[in-house]
Amino acid sequence: MPAPVAQDEWRLVTQAQRGDQEAFGELIRRNQEQVIGLVYRLCGDMELAEDAAQEAFLRAWQHLPSYRPDAPFKNWLYRIAANIALSALRRERAMTDIDDLLPAASDEEPEDETEASERREYVRRAVLALPAASRAVLVLREYEGLSYREIAEVLNIPIGTVMSRLNYARSKLRESLAPYLQAEGE
Amino acid sequence: MSTHHTSLVSFYHDGELHRRQLHHFEAHLAGCPICQKELATLRRLSHVLEDFTIPVGKTSPERFSARIRARLPARQRQSAWRTALQGVWQAAPALLFGTLTFGQAVLMLSGAALTIAGLSGSVPWPRNSWLVRLALLFGAAIDHSTRSLLQLLGTLSWFTVLELAFLGIIGLLYWGWLASWWAYHRSVA
Numbered sequence A: 001m002p003a004p005v006a007q008d009e010w011r012l013v014t015q016a017q018r019g020d021q022e023a024f025g026e027l028i029r030r031n032q033e034q035v036i037g038l039v040y041r042l043c044g045d046m047e048l049a050e051d052a053a054q055e056a057f058l059r060a061w062q063h064l065p066s067y068r069p070d071a072p073f074k075n076w077l078y079r080i081a082a083n084i085a086l087s088a089l090r091r092e093r094a095m096t097d098i099d100d101l102l103p104a105a106s107d108e109e110p111e112d113e114t115e116a117s118e119r120r121e122y123v124r125r126a127v128l129a130l131p132a133a134s135r136a137v138l139v140l141r142e143y144e145g146l147s148y149r150e151i152a153e154v155l156n157i158p159i160g161t162v163m164s165r166l167n168y169a170r171s172k173l174r175e176s177l178a179p180y181l182q183a184e185g186e
Numbered sequence B: 001m002s003t004h005h006t007s008l009v010s011f012y013h014d015g016e017l018h019r020r021q022l023h024h025f026e027a028h029l030a031g032c033p034i035c036q037k038e039l040a041t042l043r044r045l046s047h048v049l050e051d052f053t054i055p056v057g058k059t060s061p062e063r064f065s066a067r068i069r070a071r072l073p074a075r076q077r078q079s080a081w082r083t084a085l086q087g088v089w090q091a092a093p094a095l096l097f098g099t100l101t102f103g104q105a106v107l108m109l110s111g112a113a114l115t116i117a118g119l120s121g122s123v124p125w126p127r128n129s130w131l132v133r134l135a136l137l138f139g140a141a142i143d144h145s146t147r148s149l150l151q152l153l154g155t156l157s158w159f160t161v162l163e164l165a166f167l168g169i170i171g172l173l174y175w176g177w178l179a180s181w182w183a184y185h186r187s188v189a
């Protein structure tokens, strides 16, 4: 089995743990795109995603001495970022109407030229319409390629819950994305 | 495998099947149109989901990291004793296990030595054990061999108490360590 943390990354982490901001800067550069991407897919808003990712890196810096290389550094960042994003969503949910995020109910067939962008928007809304807890599992699996075990660790939930939430998310998406799933087939 | 397990199809799609399970499933899949269809749907879904792309951020990557760097609070370099303390904390389970093994060995050896010495009568007991004193208190007439036996029982039971106390302390320390480890990891994220 390969080591969970690559040697040069581990070197950067240990330097950063000793207070080396230069090394931490390199760790940010290496991971920012993925962390922002994860948070964006969790909350659907780029501005919010950048803020939450920034917050995640700051928190990571504070907690860096407690990081152990038993999981990839990226997964550890994901854990912190997902926590921040999900609690931000919980706060947000209390204020905004969740229906704003739901896919617009329309039975129009997507048209040719705008089809691609329409489809992107439709897929985005379908994913964002999922309950946050299921969405987090789906995003970590489908977009970040994490294993069930890794997802369980990142979200701090049992592996059985990972499976059931993933199942739920997929069955919901199979309903909401049905037109695209059929159009693609055969 | 004669029935279709949609969860197995998901596991397969997610790369969660290994070795024998994987071979079993692939063999089943080859001849099962239902599972094939399910797998095709999952693959299509994954493909369609790729359309949820990430827009270009408002902040350039350079500015993003620079902005965080600017907000990083300086962290005190860890002092040497703190590092040492952390090392001890991390090594605590191993240390406890070592202590346990060592303590058990000492207790066992000394127990055996005392037993042998007590039985052979070559070493005079420093004092009457509590069992002997109890017997004497009730005015029992005890000969030398009974006395040796009582002495022995007395020592053995004190040994048992000692051993249990030792185990208890090690156990407590270990659970304490586990609790602190748990609390620590929960506080991280």
Ligand SMILES: [Zn+2]
Pocket: B003, B004, B005, B028, B029, B032, B033, B034, B035, B036
């Ligand atoms: Zn089947």
